[in-house]
Amino acid sequence: MLEEMRLDENIVLMGEEVGYYQGAYKVTQGLLEEFGSDRVVDTPIAEAGFAGIGIGAAMVGLRPIIEFMTWNFSFVAFDQIVQNAAKLYQMSAGQLQVPIVFRGPNGAAKQVSSQHSHAVEAFYTHVPGLWVCAPATPRDAKGLLKAAIRDNNPVIFLEGETLYGIKGEVPEVEEDEIIPIGKAAVAREGTDATIVTWGSPYYTSLAAAERLAGAGIECEIIDMRSLRPLDMETVLQSVRKTNRCVVVHEHWPYAGPGAEIVDGIQRDAMDHLDAPILRVTGQDVPMPYATNLEENVLPTEARVEEAVKQVCYRQ
Amino acid sequence: MRRPSIFLREGIPTAIRPDGTLDRTHAPDISTERKRELYVAMLRTRVIDGRLERLQRQGRIGFHIGSLGEEASILGSAMAMGAQDWIFPCYREFGALLSRGFPLQSYVDNMFANANDIVKGRQMPDHYTSRAHRFGSVSSPIGTQISQAVGFAWAAKLKRDPITVAVYFGDGATSSHDFHTGLNFAGVYGAPVLFLCRNNQWAISLPSNEQTASQNFAEKASSYGVAAKRCDGNDVLATYHTITEALGYIQREKKPMMIEMLTYRMGGHSTSDDPRAYRVDDEVDRWAKTDPLVRMRRHLEHLGGWNETDESEAKQAVEQELSQCIERAEAAPPPELDTMFDDVYQTRPPHLQQQASQLIHGPRAVDPHLR
Numbered sequence: 183m184l185e186e187m188r189l190d191e192n193i194v195l196m197g198e199e200v201g202y203y204q205g206a207y208k209v210t211q212g213l214l215e216e217f218g219s220d221r222v223v224d225t226p227i228a229e230a231g232f233a234g235i236g237i238g239a240a241m242v243g244l245r246p247i248i249e250f251m252t253w254n255f256s257f258v259a260f261d262q263i264v265q266n267a268a269k270l271y272q273m274s275a276g277q278l279q280v281p282i283v284f285r286g287p288n289g290a291a292k293q294v295s296s297q298h299s300h301a302v303e304a305f306y307t308h309v310p311g312l313w314v315c316a317p318a319t320p321r322d323a324k325g326l327l328k329a330a331i332r333d334n335n336p337v338i339f340l341e342g343e344t345l346y347g348i349k350g351e352v353p354e355v356e357e358d359e360i361i362p363i364g365k366a367a368v369a370r371e372g373t374d375a376t377i378v379t380w381g382s383p384y385y386t387s388l389a390a391a392e393r394l395a396g397a398g399i400e401c402e403i404i405d406m407r408s409l410r411p412l413d414m415e416t417v418l419q420s421v422r423k424t425n426r427c428v429v430v431h432e433h434w435p436y437a438g439p440g441a442e443i444v445d446g447i448q449r450d451a452m453d454h455l456d457a458p459i460l461r462v463t464g465q466d467v468p469m470p471y472a473t474n475l476e477e478n479v480l481p482t483e484a485r486v487e488e489a490v491k492q493v494c495y496r497q
Numbered sequence: 498m499r500r501p502s503i504f505l506r507e508g509i510p511t512a513i514r515p516d517g518t519l520d521r522t523h524a525p526d527i528s529t530e531r532k533r534e535l536y537v538a539m540l541r542t543r544v545i546d547g548r549l550e551r552l553q554r555q556g557r558i559g560f561h562i563g564s565l566g567e568e569a570s571i572l573g574s575a576m577a578m579g580a581q582d583w584i585f586p587c588y589r590e591f592g593a594l595l596s597r598g599f600p601l602q603s604y605v606d607n608m609f610a611n612a613n614d615i616v617k618g619r620q621m622p623d624h625y626t627s628r629a630h631r632f633g634s635v636s637s638p639i640g641t642q643i644s645q646a647v648g649f650a651w652a653a654k655l656k657r658d659p660i661t662v663a664v665y666f667g668d669g670a671t672s673s674h675d676f677h678t679g680l681n682f683a684g685v686y687g688a689p690v691l692f693l694c695r696n697n698q699w700a701i702s703l704p705s706n707e708q709t710a711s712q713n714f715a716e717k718a719s720s721y722g723v724a725a726k727r728c729d730g731n732d733v734l735a736t737y738h739t740i741t742e743a744l745g746y747i748q749r750e751k752k753p754m755m756i757e758m759l760t761y762r763m764g765g766h767s768t769s770d771d772p773r774a775y776r777v778d779d780e781v782d783r784w785a786k787t788d789p790l791v792r793m794r795r796h797l798e799h800l801g802g803w804n805e806t807d808e809s810e811a812k813q814a815v816e817q818e819l820s821q822c823i824e825r826a827e828a829a830p831p832p833e834l835d836t837m838f839d840d841v842y843q844t845r846p847p848h849l850q851q852q853a854s855q856l857i858h859g860p861r862a863v864d865p866h867l868r
Contacts (some may be wrong), residue, residue, distance in 0.1 A: 226682065226685060228677075230675065231644050231677075231678025231681065231682055232678075233644075234675060234679070236648055237644075237648060238645035238646060239648040239651060240648075241633075241645070241648075241649055242649055242656065243652070243656070244655070258674075262641060262645075265636070265637075265638050266641055270634055271842075271843070273624070273634055274626035274628070275619065276839075276840045277628040278626060278633070310841050313842075335842050411846055
């Protein structure tokens with residue numbers, strides 16, 4: 183954000199605690215000091231309010247970044263995002279453009295229970311007019327956010343809440359690396375089964391893949407990075423090679439991008455499949471608080487491992 | 498049957514007296530010619546309303562949401578705005594859009610959702626947008642335009658663009674969260690917004706006294722630190738005057754302001770509504786006595802600036818223009834199928850290119866019964 187705000191003075195950041203407090207997760211550290219309160223705006227507590235304010239400001243030519251303290255609180259702004267940000271360009275037949283990024287932490291943190299643990303991608307990927315990004319690595323988070331800020335369409339940017347502590351190399355300012363929206367990455371090469379994932383479960387999948395390698399199963403991991411549009415080509419290439427697939431995601435199993443990916447594979451790679459595609463998802467329940475319950479709602483290494491073995495008929 | 502307790506009228510200034518003379522303290526200092534323009538704009542709106550309602554009853558258009566009885570609040574406010582100012586409409590303000598020079602043909606094309614429709618057949622009738630006329634998009638969910646207007650005004654202020662943004666909403670919308678956040682944010686940021694509450698006393702079938710326990714709608718603004726006034730929304734000159742003063746206040750003080758325009762919805766909520774199911778005729782009859790067109794016409798006649806011939810010629814001119822527009826709109830082809838995939842994103846992404854191709858070259862290409 184810092185780099186982009188230096189490049190384009192039309193970029194403004196709005197949200198609760200983004201200024202003086204430097205972000206509930208310290209994501210916006212130093213921004214108020216550098217850009218001042220006209221561009222880093224502490225808002226009253228009203229998600230629907232500042233979502234609407236941002237949409238209006240975008241029509242004038244500002245490029246607002248709207249931070250939700252967590253995506254869980256975006257539901258009160260759902261009307262502004264779905265009925266307005268996503269549709270205004272289409273409803274006005276191109277007269278009103280809304281270049282805006284809605285971003286914030288997504289998914290379970292640790293023990294914050296049902297109203298703070300939503301993985302919201304199933305809600306927002308459903309909506310035409312929005313792009314949805316869900317990076318897992320620091321490098322992708324940086325490059326994709328730059329792409330989102332420069333895009334003229336409204337973008338939903340999901341930052342895994344447990345991933346803020348992950349460290350990794352990121353490119354220097356001069357490199358100006360942009361990760362294009364809608365491009366998946368082959369995060370680990372393998373020959374025996376494909377694991378398709380994104381966001382926090384990416385790390386669960388990586389760990390499971392290491393364990394499986396010990397058992398002689400080499401997994402290929404596809405990190406989707408973006409969920410709308412979906413890079414099905416990268417997924418299909420991998421599945422045509424491995425002939426087996428497990429989709430791992432945090433959101434509830436009913437519908438959503440996980441199911442959409444499975445649909446794409448069965449349609450375009452049916453003849454390459456040697457086993458039914460399995461999904462490892464969050465359990466179909468509101469998130470409980472107790473540690474043991476929460477850990478077993480989320481996709482675990484053990485469940486990923488079991489599913490991969492199952493599609494490889496190795497049980 | 499329901500009946501709104503007509504909110505206290507005390508302290509609401511009126512410019513046009515019952516005999517057609519003027520109380521100059523509450524009237525704008527404008528020429529007779531400008532007054533004729535105001536009246537003709539109201540008359541035009543009313544003639545169009547009547548015609549569109551008939552077209553809907555005949556099944557030629559799907560929907561219309563009119564402004565019968567509310568013409569003074571809509572035209573008196575819109576025509577007091579500067580050309581540089583923006584308007585964020587509710588959904589009843591087609592008269593405001595036309596007063597900005599939006600072609601009647603384009604408006605009628607929108608009613609018919611044909612290939613010439615400015616929003617390409619994507620929206621219900623009366624859901625127009627015109628950036629060229631500084632007129633935002635009509636949004637069906639109640640109130641969403643309020644916070645957008647505040648954001649627009651706030652951003653314009655950051656860009657040092659000295660405009661005011663007017664946003665219309667009804668009495669019902671004052672219960673929405675967007676009213677609350679809109680006024681709150683505007684107060685905090687000092688956004689140059691003119692909040693225009695068109696209090697027509699009915700939110701479909703809910704009377705205003707069941708909408709709020711406040712004495713009136715204007716008093717809500719004070720809790721947000723936003724100045725507010727009430728005006729006689731059935732008196733086009735009092736409305737014009739109040740709005741002119743409010744615009745001066747907003748630019749001078751760099752603060753928002755709210756005006757509650759007290760008026761009455763003489764027709765149904767829309768063509769989908771029949772108010773006889775929930776309100777009594779004598780109430781409508783009583784308000785018909787304060788009909789904004791009757792009052793302004795009386796004033797113009799008092800000035801010697803209007804007579805029966807002017808009236809019938811003006812009506813006829815609108816009817817004729819309208820007939821031509823309707824004829825052209827009905828003859829125009831529907832939007833091309835392929836256009837439904839445009840403007841979902843700035844450029845058409847591959848998955849929509851694929852869907853478009855499947856639609857155009859799929860079953861409908863070989864089955865003559867499919868359009």
